[in-house]
Amino acid sequence: MKEKYIIPIFVPHLGCPNDCIFCNQKSISGQKEEMTKEQARKIIEQNLKEMKDKDAEKEIAFFGGSFTAIKEEKQEELLSLAYEYVKKGEVNSIRISTRPDFIDRKILKRLKKYKVKTIELGVQSANDYILKRAKRGHTFDDVKKASKLIRRYRFDLGHQMMVGLPDSTRIDEINTAKQLIKLKPKMVRIYPVLVIKGTKLEKEVQEGKYQPLTIVQAVETCKELVRMFDKKHIDIIRVGLQNTDEISDPNNKESEVVAGPFHPAFRQLVESAMWYDAVVDKIKKLNVKVKEVQVTVNPIDANNVIGHKRENIEKLKETYDVDLIIKQDETIKQGKSKIDIIKTYNDFLED
Numbered sequence: 602m603k604e605k606y607i608i609p610i611f612v613p614h615l616g617c618p619n620d621c622i623f624c625n626q627k628s629i630s631g632q633k634e635e636m637t638k639e640q641a642r643k644i645i646e647q648n649l650k651e652m653k654d655k656d657a658e659k660e661i662a663f664f665g666g667s668f669t670a671i672k673e674e675k676q677e678e679l680l681s682l683a684y685e686y687v688k689k690g691e692v693n694s695i696r697i698s699t700r701p702d703f704i705d706r707k708i709l710k711r712l713k714k715y716k717v718k719t720i721e722l723g724v725q726s727a728n729d730y731i732l733k734r735a736k737r738g739h740t741f742d743d744v745k746k747a748s749k750l751i752r753r754y755r756f757d758l759g760h761q762m763m764v765g766l767p768d769s770t771r772i773d774e775i776n777t778a779k780q781l782i783k784l785k786p787k788m789v790r791i792y793p794v795l796v797i798k799g800t801k802l803e804k805e806v807q808e809g810k811y812q813p814l815t816i817v818q819a820v821e822t823c824k825e826l827v828r829m830f831d832k833k834h835i836d837i838i839r840v841g842l843q844n845t846d847e848i849s850d851p852n853n854k855e856s857e858v859v860a861g862p863f864h865p866a867f868r869q870l871v872e873s874a875m876w877y878d879a880v881v882d883k884i885k886k887l888n889v890k891v892k893e894v895q896v897t898v899n900p901i902d903a904n905n906v907i908g909h910k911r912e913n914i915e916k917l918k919e920t921y922d923v924d925l926i927i928k929q930d931e932t933i934k935q936g937k938s939k940i941d942i943i944k945t946y947n948d949f950l951e952d
Contacts, residue, residue: 604657608648608692611665612636612679621725622735622767622801623794625857638678645686660718661686662696667723670703673711680715687716694718698761702739704747709754720751721759721790727780731769736801741780748784759838760786764822765794765814765862767805771822778829788836791826793819795842795861803859816870819862823871824878831936841867866909873908876938877916880906883940884923890946891921897928897939906938 612635645661652659661683668676686692696719697712704720712720726732727741744760751758760781764774781789796802796813805811814822823840830837842848844865849856851863864870884891898906906927907914917923926943933939 604654606648606652606654606657606659607696608645608659608661610636610641610644610661610663610679612663612668612671613665620801621737622805623763623797625797625799636679638682641679641682645683645692649686649691658694659692660694660696661692662698664698667700667703668697669699669708669712676711680712680717684715696721696759698723698759700739701743701747704750706750706754709750709756712756713754717756719757719759719788721761721788722747722751724760724777724781725763726766726769726773727777728769728773731766731773734767745784748786752785757788758784758786759788759790760784761790761792762826763792763794764819764826767802767811771825774822775825775829778826782829782833782835786835788838789830790839791823791837792839792842793823793862793867795848795863796859798857798859806860813861816862816864816867819867820870820874823867824875827871827875839868840871869905869909872905873913876902876906877908877913879938880913880917880925880940881921884921887942889942891923891942891944892946893924893926893942893944895926895928895941895943897930897933897941899933899935899937900929900931901935902938903927903929 649659663679663683680695683692683695687695695715695717697717698721701722701724704722722744724741724744725735725737727744729740732740748758748760762774762777762781763769793814794802796806796811802811806813827837827840841864846855847857849858849863849865851858851860880894880896884894896906906925908916914925917925924944930939
């Protein structure tokens with residue numbers, strides 16, 4: 602399978618009709634100025650030049666803001682530039698992210714004209730009260746209509762949802778995942794809410810009106826959502842905001858993050874927690890007190906089984922007095938495992 606390479610072009614806050622309570626796109630993207638065609642060309646050329654794997658599948662992705670809500674002239678300008686590279690065979694596809702209330706047949710025909718392949722919708726929640734509380738400016742009915750229209754026009758559909766929005770509960774977030782699954786997206790992104798400087802949410806934290814999730818709470822909810830999407834074979838392309846100079850530990854002076862469940866390896870925390878649950882579940886089903894267990898996995902999964910900073914190995918030892926040995930085997934399918942009991946408690950006593 603070919604490696605995929607994303608060429609990101611940020612169009613922060615262009616066309617966005619309102620400021621969501623959690624949003625400061627200029628902080629998130631690290632970009633303060635409006636994206637121009639000339640700047641976009643420089644970004645594409647620089648990425649193509651620095652790309653190590655020239656045979657990788659390449660995609661130009663317009664992130665941030667609300668792409669289909671910006672002026673038509675600006676859309677045409679940026680799309681025509683990206684399409685140049687598709688026609689020349691230097692880039693394979695184009696992706697855009699936008700709001701569900703800025704999707705209609707006319708817009709989709711324009712995107713088809715420039716061979717856009719993927720449309721990601723910022724959904725955030727399936728609960729209309731929570732959407733209103735977050736000042737999203739659209740309803741979940743808009744999401745349903747847009748999703749069905751996107752699939753009808755044969756685009757690849759992506760969804761973005763958030764965990765820990767004001768007044769949202771774990772049950773709300775699990776229900777959001779259930780509702781998104783019904784709409785059959787090809788891919789999904791899961792973002793725990795981080796409190797960014799200069800947002801309305803920062804003010805709510807200061808006033809004591811909003812309490813962000815802890816890392817443990819965010820991991821517990823996200824691992825359940827990942828299981829749900831995995832079960833339906835929906836590609837989870839991101840869990841947690843990407844670590845950048847702006848999006849980093851709140852204790853870092855350069856960070857735009859004020860509070861919330863930030864971790865530079867958040868997805869690994871989630872996947873490691875899922876592996877820990879799987880190992881413990883299998884051990885509990887055995888009718889014997891386990892002392893030492895060997896888990897054989899694909900090399901790709903080894904670090905997640907071990908856990909961030911060996912967390913799973915230490916936690917199993919501390920909680921269940923079980924020694925965990927990791928064995929790597931390329932013949933084991935990614936995501937699968939083989940568990941062998943090396944030593945039971947009775948064996949230990951006999952030694």
